[in-house]
Amino acid sequence: MSTAEITVPAPLARFSLRVDPADANVVAAALAVPLPLVIGTRTEAGGRALLALGPDEWLLTAPEADAEAIGAAAAGLAVPHSLVGICGRDMVLHLAGPGAATLLAMAMPRNLATIPVGEGARTVFDGVSVVITREAEDAFTLSAWRSYMPHLSAVLAAGQRELAAGI
The missing domain is CATH 3.30.70.1520 (Heterotetrameric sarcosine oxidase)
Known part of the structure; x- marks a missing residue:
C-alpha cells in the first residue's frame, strides 16, 4: 500500500x-x-x-x-x-512518501514524471491554481492561495483514504 x-x-x-x-x-x-x-x-x-x-x-x-x-x-x-x-496570500503543504505522486495525480492533470527533482511548475489541482515543486523523488511542496486550502486539504485527505484502502 x-x-x-x-x-x-x-x-x-x-x-x-x-x-x-x-x-x-x-x-x-x-x-x-x-x-x-x-x-x-x-x-x-x-x-x-x-x-x-x-x-x-x-x-x-x-x-x-x-x-x-x-x-x-x-x-x-x-x-x-x-x-x-505573498506570505499572507499563500499556504504551503509538503507531501512525502511513496504515494505522494499518486496522491497528487488523483486531482492533477500534470504528469509529475516530467518535473525533475529540484524543479517545479504552476498547474491546477482539482480546478485550483497551484505551484508544485518536486523536492525529492517522493516529496513535493504544493502552494496555493490560502482561501483554497480547506478545499485542497479535503481533496488530499480523501485521496489519502483511497490510497490507504488500496483504491
Whole structure:
C-alpha cells in the first residue's frame, strides 16, 4: 500500500517577482541568487530559491529573516520590476512518501514524471491554481492561495483514504 504524509512546512518568506529577463543579472546580483531563465527550473543560493513560473515571473522563497533585506535590495534596483510579498496570500503543504505522486495525480492533470527533482511548475489541482515543486523523488511542496486550502486539504485527505484502502 502506498502512503503519503502531508505536513505544513516551516514558514518561509515568499515573494512574487516580475522583471524583464534581460535584467536578470542585475536582479540576481541584488537578491544574491541567480534567476533561472527556463520556465520550471529553480536556482538556489544561501537559503534563497527562485522558481521560474513564466517568461518574466518567478517565485522567490527565503528564510523569514531575509525578508526585510530582500525588500530593501529590490527597492534599490534601478530596473523596472515588481516584488510582492505573498506570505499572507499563500499556504504551503509538503507531501512525502511513496504515494505522494499518486496522491497528487488523483486531482492533477500534470504528469509529475516530467518535473525533475529540484524543479517545479504552476498547474491546477482539482480546478485550483497551484505551484508544485518536486523536492525529492517522493516529496513535493504544493502552494496555493490560502482561501483554497480547506478545499485542497479535503481533496488530499480523501485521496489519502483511497490510497490507504488500496483504491
